[in-house]
Amino acid sequence: MSAHTHAPYEPVFVGARKQELDDVLKRYPTKMAALLPALWIVQEARGWICEQAMTEVAAQLDLTAAYVKGVVSFYTMYHQHPVGKHFIQVCTTSPCLCAGADKVVDAFLEHTGCKELGVTSADGKYTVIEVECLGACGFATPVQINLDYVENVTADKVPQILAGLK
Amino acid sequence: MGYPHKSHPRETAVLSKYFGDAEARTLDGWKKRGGYRALEQALQMAPADVVNVVKDSGLRGRGGAGFPTGVKWSFMKIGDGKPHYLCCNADESEPGTFKDREIMRWTPHALIEGCAVGAYAIGAETAYIYVRGEFTECIRRLNDALKEAYAANILGANAMGTGKRIDVYVHSGAGAYICGEETALMNSLEGKRGNPRIKPPFPAVAGLFGMPTTINNVETLAAVPHILINGAEWYKAMSLSSPKSTGTKLFSVCGNVARPGNYEIVMGFPFKDFLYDLCGGPLPGRKFKGVIPGGCSVPIQTMEEAEATMMDYEGFVAQGTMLGSGGVIIFDDAQSIPRMTARHARFYAHESCAQCTQCREGTAWTTKILDRIVAGQGTFEDLDTLLEMAENMTGKTICVLSDSCATVVVSALQKYRHEFEALITGKRSSSVAATPGAAA
Ligand SMILES: Cc1cc2nc3c(=O)[nH]c(=O)nc-3n(C[C@H](O)[C@H](O)[C@H](O)COP(=O)(O)O)c2cc1C
Ligand code: SF4
Ligand code: FES
Numbered sequence A: 001m002s003a004h005t006h007a008p009y010e011p012v013f014v015g016a017r018k019q020e021l022d023d024v025l026k027r028y029p030t031k032m033a034a035l036l037p038a039l040w041i042v043q044e045a046r047g048w049i050c051e052q053a054m055t056e057v058a059a060q061l062d063l064t065a066a067y068v069k070g071v072v073s074f075y076t077m078y079h080q081h082p083v084g085k086h087f088i089q090v091c092t093t094s095p096c097l098c099a100g101a102d103k104v105v106d107a108f109l110e111h112t113g114c115k116e117l118g119v120t121s122a123d124g125k126y127t128v129i130e131v132e133c134l135g136a137c138g139f140a141t142p143v144q145i146n147l148d149y150v151e152n153v154t155a156d157k158v159p160q161i162l163a164g165l166k
Numbered sequence B: 001m002g003y004p005h006k007s008h009p010r011e012t013a014v015l016s017k018y019f020g021d022a023e024a025r026t027l028d029g030w031k032k033r034g035g036y037r038a039l040e041q042a043l044q045m046a047p048a049d050v051v052n053v054v055k056d057s058g059l060r061g062r063g064g065a066g067f068p069t070g071v072k073w074s075f076m077k078i079g080d081g082k083p084h085y086l087c088c089n090a091d092e093s094e095p096g097t098f099k100d101r102e103i104m105r106w107t108p109h110a111l112i113e114g115c116a117v118g119a120y121a122i123g124a125e126t127a128y129i130y131v132r133g134e135f136t137e138c139i140r141r142l143n144d145a146l147k148e149a150y151a152a153n154i155l156g157a158n159a160m161g162t163g164k165r166i167d168v169y170v171h172s173g174a175g176a177y178i179c180g181e182e183t184a185l186m187n188s189l190e191g192k193r194g195n196p197r198i199k200p201p202f203p204a205v206a207g208l209f210g211m212p213t214t215i216n217n218v219e220t221l222a223a224v225p226h227i228l229i230n231g232a233e234w235y236k237a238m239s240l241s242s243p244k245s246t247g248t249k250l251f252s253v254c255g256n257v258a259r260p261g262n263y264e265i266v267m268g269f270p271f272k273d274f275l276y277d278l279c280g281g282p283l284p285g286r287k288f289k290g291v292i293p294g295g296c297s298v299p300i301q302t303m304e305e306a307e308a309t310m311m312d313y314e315g316f317v318a319q320g321t322m323l324g325s326g327g328v329i330i331f332d333d334a335q336s337i338p339r340m341t342a343r344h345a346r347f348y349a350h351e352s353c354a355q356c357t358q359c360r361e362g363t364a365w366t367t368k369i370l371d372r373i374v375a376g377q378g379t380f381e382d383l384d385t386l387l388e389m390a391e392n393m394t395g396k397t398i399c400v401l402s403d404s405c406a407t408v409v410v411s412a413l414q415k416y417r418h419e420f421e422a423l424i425t426g427k428r429s430s431s432v433a434a435t436p437g438a439a440a
Helices: A015-025 A032-046 A051-060 A065-072 A101-112 A155-163 B027-032 B037-043 B047-057 B069-074 B099-106 B108-121 B136-151 B182-189 B218-230 B232-237 B271-278 B303-307 B313-318 B337-351 B357-374 B380-392 B401-415 B417-425
Strands: A086-091 A126-131 A143-145 A148-150 B085-090 B126-131 B167-172 B213-217 B248-255 B261-266 B288-292 B327-332
Touching: A015 A032, A032 A051, A032 A065, A032 B167, A032 B182, A051 A065, A086 A101, A101 A126, A101 A155, A148 B136, B027 B108, B027 B136, B037 B108, B037 B218, B047 B069, B047 B108, B047 B218, B047 B232, B069 B213, B085 B108, B085 B182, B085 B218, B099 B108, B099 B136, B099 B218, B099 B248, B108 B126, B108 B136, B108 B167, B108 B218, B126 B136, B126 B182, B136 B167, B182 B213, B213 B218, B218 B232, B218 B248, B261 B271, B271 B303, B288 B303, B337 B357, B337 B401, B337 B417, B357 B380, B357 B401, B357 B417, B380 B401, B380 B417, B401 B417
Parallel strands: A086 A126, B085 B126, B085 B213, B126 B167, B248 B327
Antiparallel strands: A086 A143, A143 A148, B248 B261, B288 B327
């Protein structure tokens, strides 16, 4: 995308997604409580949460855009920037580290061509990050790729896992 | 059924009985296995009577603190005219802990039933299950099960045809360990940053949306239907250390061990048998070095301590640690305790919500100093500084995340000081293998 073209912002909350938000709102006594679910809807639709989306969410829930941004920035799973098509999160907390998680990280960095943590590969396909405990420590090393867990990952299985990603 | 292993003959499978049994996920399958009889029974009892059965059973909170569940429920004043709420804590982010995940993904109806019974007992019409955002499979399974439960009128405005309203909703978190702390969880559910609140007021007085609220762990709530169906005496009898610690407990086992996974045993089980028999002992050619038995936030045990432990709330305390969440992390002789401790500290520094100075600064500096020691650039003064900082991080903050970081560091320094000293003097003992990545 050229830096000169500013595609007009298309609202997220129209049609089925507006309906989804309306259904979510029925579960809570306050509108604010629908904020995390609303942000999930945005991220699912767009892959990340841009400033304009924050403004849109704020308007939907009678909040200010600054408030929404404050909440977005607290939670590690909301992306404030675009990420690779396959967002690869490797747990390296101590229980996985002692089972060799650091070698799994290295293998992903090498085989995706990302080289560095948090950097998206040149072809836009991959971003690799380290995360804290994924709650699957008995299946070391667990790796979350977008929404799904891949378990018992060892460095030698990484090329095969990457080949299996669509 | 065990998962990922078959049940060991010395396990007592109550909560884990259907792990690995995909049919148990559906409403029909669950009903065939006795599901929703407890809810039916509860709705015919007075709420106070449900609370009393749970009180008599001796069930204690499985989320970490071990507070008696029935007593917690009795703090909720029924008939005060306010909406009451039940929050199920499914944030499961304590390193080493992965039991609630198996309950939710194999037996989602077990948790939903537990939530419905719990909500009824505390006078709540609404229960929220706050699941950590990473657990997308759990969220999907729970939502599928909820759809079935609503369609069958088990939940909703006329729960099980009794004219009572019970709603259960799933709420997804978005990545933050601190949201497992109960008041942070409530803030997060309300659509705020997940900062813990100053207590008092306690949740039973002013919790979610300012209303009386009870928070319980997944495993706690999943145990309740079994207690109602089989009785308090049955639950108490399933223990080698009744009446103080009763029932079964799920222990998640990870780290350097032959058979990692979840094991369900009765309270009071000998830890030595657990480690060497159930979990299969160390990996070939290795020896166990130390165990953190209750999720990363409890003191590490030496093998001498661990092998003398009876697995219940009192037993772990008697051997220098705590039962905590039941996440058993095992390190063998190929691991460096300083390196693991530095990584623990990094976890707390990353997860601190940064409201309290002692925690924000303490966790960050502790990490920096430990990394320096692991990189072979530490000094003996660093060890004193770590202990001083730990003291300043204990008992002074809004929640106990700060205390947890201190506990982990102090216990490692007390019990494995020689490994830290060896790194400082440059004389790494052969049991402290090189620590790849530590200097980075
Ligand atoms: C930093 C921190 C993290 C916590 N994380 C969890 C958690 O992930 N799951 C949980 O059930 N309890 C967690 N707790 C404990 C809860 O605050 C609370 O005591 C528990 O959910 C109560 O349920 P129970 O009485 O059934 O154990 C955490 C506590 C602290 C201080
Ligand atoms: S102790 Fe740490 S995590 Fe807890 S409230 Fe204070 S800053 Fe936040
Ligand atoms: S420490 Fe890696 S999943 Fe828990």
